[in-house]
Amino acid sequence: MSPVIAPVISPVIAIRALSFSYAGVPTLTDIDLQVADGEFLGIVGPNAGGKSTLLKLILGLLQPQSGSIRVLQRSPVAASRLLGYVPQHPSFPRDFPISVEQVVLLGRMGRNRRGAALDLVWPRRTPDVDRAAVHDALAEVEAGDIAKRQIGSLSGGQLQRVLLARALVGEPRILILDEPTANIDQRMESEIFDLLKALNARMTILVVSHDIAFISNYVSRVACVNRTLVCHRTDAIDGTVIQELYGESMRMIAHAQ
Amino acid sequence: MEAFFTALTQHAFLQTAVATALLASIGCGVMGTYVVVKRIAFLAGGIAHSVLGGMGAAVYFGLDPLQGALPAAVAAALLIGWVRLHWRAQEDTLISALWAIGMAIGVLFIAKAPGYQADLMSYLFGNILLVPRESLWFMLALDVLLLMIVAVYHRQFLAVVFDEEFARLRGVPVEFFYLLLLVLVAVTVVLLIQVVGLILVLALLTLPAAIAGHYVHSLGRMMLIATLLGAVLGISGLALSYGPDLPAGPTIILLAGAVYVASASFRQILDRRRVRLAAARHGASGTTRENGS
Numbered sequence: 001m002s003p004v005i006a007p008v009i010s011p012v013i014a015i016r017a018l019s020f021s022y023a024g025v026p027t028l029t030d031i032d033l034q035v036a037d038g039e040f041l042g043i044v045g046p047n048a049g050g051k052s053t054l055l056k057l058i059l060g061l062l063q064p065q066s067g068s069i070r071v072l073q074r075s076p077v078a079a080s081r082l083l084g085y086v087p088q089h090p091s092f093p094r095d096f097p098i099s100v101e102q103v104v105l106l107g108r109m110g111r112n113r114r115g116a117a118l119d120l121v122w123p124r125r126t127p128d129v130d131r132a133a134v135h136d137a138l139a140e141v142e143a144g145d146i147a148k149r150q151i152g153s154l155s156g157g158q159l160q161r162v163l164l165a166r167a168l169v170g171e172p173r174i175l176i177l178d179e180p181t182a183n184i185d186q187r188m189e190s191e192i193f194d195l196l197k198a199l200n201a202r203m204t205i206l207v208v209s210h211d212i213a214f215i216s217n218y219v220s221r222v223a224c225v226n227r228t229l230v231c232h233r234t235d236a237i238d239g240t241v242i243q244e245l246y247g248e249s250m251r252m253i254a255h256a257q
Numbered sequence: 258m259e260a261f262f263t264a265l266t267q268h269a270f271l272q273t274a275v276a277t278a279l280l281a282s283i284g285c286g287v288m289g290t291y292v293v294v295k296r297i298a299f300l301a302g303g304i305a306h307s308v309l310g311g312m313g314a315a316v317y318f319g320l321d322p323l324q325g326a327l328p329a330a331v332a333a334a335l336l337i338g339w340v341r342l343h344w345r346a347q348e349d350t351l352i353s354a355l356w357a358i359g360m361a362i363g364v365l366f367i368a369k370a371p372g373y374q375a376d377l378m379s380y381l382f383g384n385i386l387l388v389p390r391e392s393l394w395f396m397l398a399l400d401v402l403l404l405m406i407v408a409v410y411h412r413q414f415l416a417v418v419f420d421e422e423f424a425r426l427r428g429v430p431v432e433f434f435y436l437l438l439l440v441l442v443a444v445t446v447v448l449l450i451q452v453v454g455l456i457l458v459l460a461l462l463t464l465p466a467a468i469a470g471h472y473v474h475s476l477g478r479m480m481l482i483a484t485l486l487g488a489v490l491g492i493s494g495l496a497l498s499y500g501p502d503l504p505a506g507p508t509i510i511l512l513a514g515a516v517y518v519a520s521a522s523f524r525q526i527l528d529r530r531r532v533r534l535a536a537a538r539h540g541a542s543g544t545t546r547e548n549g550s
Contacts, residue, residue: 060426
């Protein structure tokens with residue numbers, strides 16, 4: 001029942017006394033969070049509670065006003081190439097003229113750090129190792145058959161798999177997903193989470209979700225974010241915790257397993 | 258038309274005009290594709306129009322207007338790019354203001370230029386028949402520069418044009434490549450001003466790439482087809498305008514506009530037909546499959 005405060009020895013993510021506000025409105029206040037290597041952490045909370053903001057701070061896309069974040073013992077910006085990110089909404093137009101393969105290939109950028117100056121003298125072709133990685137990533141998310149398709153022709157579930165492949169192809173140490181199943185049906189939601197469960201064997205995973213009941217079957221720990229952050233082990237989640245998080249008016253429905 | 262091709266063999270100025278159209282089509286196809294897929298036509302418009310400031314200043318100080326156009330275009334591109342990156346809240350207001358301020362500066366300089374009054378109309382609407390032969394070398398140099406940079410950095414450009422946020426996470430210096438892209442758009446604007454003038458540039462920058470986008474689905478192919486289309490439209494427009502002695506720039510633009518409308522309608526008919534055929538097949542198979550995969 002009580003929040004878990006477990007000191008983690010050399011955590012992959014260490015956040016201390018972090019605060020962030022958008023245009024003067026506090027979004028996150030005094031956040032402390034440590035994520036251990038190999039953990040599968042669920043992040044839940046009401047809309048506009050600061051979940052996505054927390055992810056963007058970890059990714060280095062936003063800078064905190066106070067407090068510190070270390071990711072893999074580095075600053076978030078320096079660590080971003082070692083992270084895989086699946087956004088909630090794709091930040092590109094769906095009618096962009098690009099194939100699935102090319103989208104996933106962009107996830108390999110920044111891996112081999114050959115200087116761009118050298119490219120000027122000797123422009124490089126796509127190395128075979130990158131092509132193989134794209135093939136493997138698409139196979140892993142069971143999207144190998146749509147490699148040649150245009151992204152505009154994909155269904156919501158297919159696009160989600162492609163975005164996951166784009167994040168995986170860079171061989172990330174930490175995979176960060178923002179509501180990966182918001183736009184797809186429930187059967188596919190289970191498929192994606194089964195896949196994440198398998199991936200968790202070789203990488204740390206952070207996943208934002210609004211469905212606390214669903215993800216507690218998969219994750220090892222849940223961080224509840226609503227301007228502040230409280231962690232719970234998944235076996236300790238009951239009505240009181242959910243009410244604290246979402247407020248008194250929440251109505252509980254018991255699910256049979 | 259035939260009179261045009263006969264004249265082409267005889268008159269050097271027509272040959273120069275055709276070469277100008279061909280050189281311009283390279284920039285038009287390559288950079289036009291980026292402008293269309295990144296949806297920055299408004300930014301490109303701002304760059305094109307504020308170039309008049311530089312051309313006016315060059316005329317005032319007795320230089321070739323083209324020498325003023327290039328630095329003005331690059332400065333406008335950097336300024337507009339900076340506004341877009343750091344002042345997003347008022348982006349459209351500020352870009353419209355830069356657009357008009359650039360033109361106002363140009364008009365003032367031209368009005369006060371000593372001696373021979375430059376022909377304002379030819380800057381605004383272009384005069385491909387008056388392009389001096391030496392300008393061809395300048396245009397060729399710009400084309401080579403543009404193609405080299407795009408050949409080397411096309412992966413970075415694709416990453417930035419497709420998804421800025423993800424590119425940033427992969428360690429791509431997004432701001433640098435965004436500004437470089439706008440500078441190359443500025444170079445292209447200078448190329449195209451020779452053909453259609455700075456007011457009509459926008460259509461030649463976007464229409465060939467947009468038409469190509471109706472049929473092909475990769476940036477490389479769009480660039481190739483848009484370049485060929487740009488060349489064909491430029492030369493056909495020139496030929497059409499020759500007989501009845503029409504201004505070439507507006508003729509080229511009207512031709513491009515007409516082809517775009519025809520192509521968009523054709524594309525829509527194709528799409529509708531495909532939907533209908535798919536629906537018919539669906540009905541014939543007699544199953545109502547879930548939209549699962």
